[in-house]
Amino acid sequence: MIFWFCFLVIVAVVESSRILAFFPIPTRSHQFIFRPVIEGLAKNGHDITYVSAFPYKEIPKNIRQIDLSKYDVMAEFKDVDFGSLNIWLYTNTMYKLGEAMARYYIGSKEVQDLIHSDDKFDAVMFESYFYQEYLSALTHKFNAIGIEVISLGDCAWVNEMSGIQDNPAFQMDFKSALSSDMTFWQKLYNVYVTGVTTLTSYFYLHYALQPVMDKYFNYTGWESRPSIDLLARNRSLILVNFDYMFGYPYPVAPHRKDIGGINIKPNQLLPKDLQTFMDESKDGVIYMSLGSHLDPSQFRDQMNAFLEVFRDLPQKVMLKYVPENSTDIPPNVLVSNWFPQQDILAHKSCVLFVTHGGLLSLSEAIYYGVPQVGIPIMADQGKNMVIMESHGLGRMLKLDNITRETVSWTIREVLLNSRYREKALRRSKIFKDRRQTPAEEAVYWVEHSLKYPFALTPMSTTLTAIEFNLIDVKIFLTTAILLTSCSIYLALKFAKKIVCNTKIKSKQKIH
Numbered sequence: 001m002i003f004w005f006c007f008l009v010i011v012a013v014v015e016s017s018r019i020l021a022f023f024p025i026p027t028r029s030h031q032f033i034f035r036p037v038i039e040g041l042a043k044n045g046h047d048i049t050y051v052s053a054f055p056y057k058e059i060p061k062n063i064r065q066i067d068l069s070k071y072d073v074m075a076e077f078k079d080v081d082f083g084s085l086n087i088w089l090y091t092n093t094m095y096k097l098g099e100a101m102a103r104y105y106i107g108s109k110e111v112q113d114l115i116h117s118d119d120k121f122d123a124v125m126f127e128s129y130f131y132q133e134y135l136s137a138l139t140h141k142f143n144a145i146g147i148e149v150i151s152l153g154d155c156a157w158v159n160e161m162s163g164i165q166d167n168p169a170f171q172m173d174f175k176s177a178l179s180s181d182m183t184f185w186q187k188l189y190n191v192y193v194t195g196v197t198t199l200t201s202y203f204y205l206h207y208a209l210q211p212v213m214d215k216y217f218n219y220t221g222w223e224s225r226p227s228i229d230l231l232a233r234n235r236s237l238i239l240v241n242f243d244y245m246f247g248y249p250y251p252v253a254p255h256r257k258d259i260g261g262i263n264i265k266p267n268q269l270l271p272k273d274l275q276t277f278m279d280e281s282k283d284g285v286i287y288m289s290l291g292s293h294l295d296p297s298q299f300r301d302q303m304n305a306f307l308e309v310f311r312d313l314p315q316k317v318m319l320k321y322v323p324e325n326s327t328d329i330p331p332n333v334l335v336s337n338w339f340p341q342q343d344i345l346a347h348k349s350c351v352l353f354v355t356h357g358g359l360l361s362l363s364e365a366i367y368y369g370v371p372q373v374g375i376p377i378m379a380d381q382g383k384n385m386v387i388m389e390s391h392g393l394g395r396m397l398k399l400d401n402i403t404r405e406t407v408s409w410t411i412r413e414v415l416l417n418s419r420y421r422e423k424a425l426r427r428s429k430i431f432k433d434r435r436q437t438p439a440e441e442a443v444y445w446v447e448h449s450l451k452y453p454f455a456l457t458p459m460s461t462t463l464t465a466i467e468f469n470l471i472d473v474k475i476f477l478t479t480a481i482l483l484t485s486c487s488i489y490l491a492l493k494f495a496k497k498i499v500c501n502t503k504i505k506s507k508q509k510i511h
Helices: 002-015 028-043 071-078 088-108 109-115 133-141 156-162 184-216 228-233 271-279 294-309 343-346 359-367 381-390 406-417 418-432 437-449 473-508
Strands: 016-020 047-052 063-067 123-124 145-150 237-240 257-259 285-289 316-320 333-336 350-355 373-374 394-396
Touching: 002 228, 016 028, 028 145, 028 437, 047 109, 047 271, 063 109, 071 088, 071 133, 088 109, 088 133, 088 156, 088 184, 109 316, 123 257, 123 437, 133 184, 133 228, 145 437, 156 184, 156 237, 237 437, 257 316, 257 437, 271 316, 285 394, 294 316, 294 333, 294 406, 333 350, 333 359, 343 350, 343 359, 343 381, 350 359, 350 406, 373 381, 373 406, 381 394, 394 406, 406 418
Parallel strands: 016 047, 016 123, 047 063, 123 145, 145 237, 237 257, 285 316, 285 350, 316 333, 350 373, 373 394
Antiparallel strands: none
């Protein structure tokens, strides 16, 4: 018995790995994707070092935390209206955010100590494709495999880095905010967005983030490090918060695995007052939230329009917003700065979700089969709500077109037309029909990559940008075609000249 106990202990030690989970971004919604993965790995006995500016209050077993929360990177961007930026300004601003995160986080004493330490890791997990490709240096520093974790799908740059390029004929970058059923002009716009995304990303990669990498990752032996272009493609696994139930199916690289819905947790009992509120709502409950990042008070006129409409509805309303004037709150509306969203959506009385269109909110509404009214404001929210509407799960309202009349029509359309509820319930059924949870799926593939590094990674990821995009071949073919065309033109011109001269000489002999 003692022999077998010791044997099992040895096996457990051999199979456990040391993993650096480097997720400094201080955004709550992104951490909802990262944490189920690292918690699942820690539960399986792996040793996790978690670097974050959004730290745990109670640190789970097998996780060592490096807390960066004292650095406020978002202070530099508090006055930026991300929702009003065009594609060029949005991309430029986000890369500036990436550079700022390097200054605040990578330049911090805590991270510099880690970079110059003798620590050993088997794998490094990060969200480097979110304007932080310089983090790829960590795989070189620790001689570890790279595991990318992406908080949103439908991103042309992620697909470019994974070794399978977007086809704008049917794939949309999230900034396009289009459905897969595009008109000619929409396809033209999608080609523009995809092209701008790819070109600007390569530009910033080489001319902005390569210098950042060289500045902050100057550990012993950094001189032998490959270029940021090659390091950024060097991934054993890419985990993406995507599912075709809240997107469209399209081809992906073999080392990319989708874990959409990983944010969905087992239901908890509602607090007693909320449980009573929902149980006693015979006409159902409308839940409205603009997410954890946006402040609804920025949109007072729009919120007042919703309050006016809510006043006339038979349904009760749970609203994540507290107006300045309490007299503005209708008697059927319960307001609060926080609600347990998933548990509310799971309740049988929830008949409508009014949402800002964040990807986590979209996935939760689909999971629980709740129809939606979407108000996209920034980032990928426009794309998410176009997808929601195209699947027949609800209707979308534009922020600049919110009036009492438009809100009233939209809410009543979704509440009174049963097809939205029916389609939401069908999609919920498909979404739940899976062999294992997204967290279990993620943990399985991470452990697979630890055992068989790069087994699924395609050859295309080892190519430079020039090779991958066949720029050298295209230049050669273009040059060859031009030279051939010029040669043919000159040959024809020379032949024409000879023919003309022959005719002139013939005429001279006749005369």
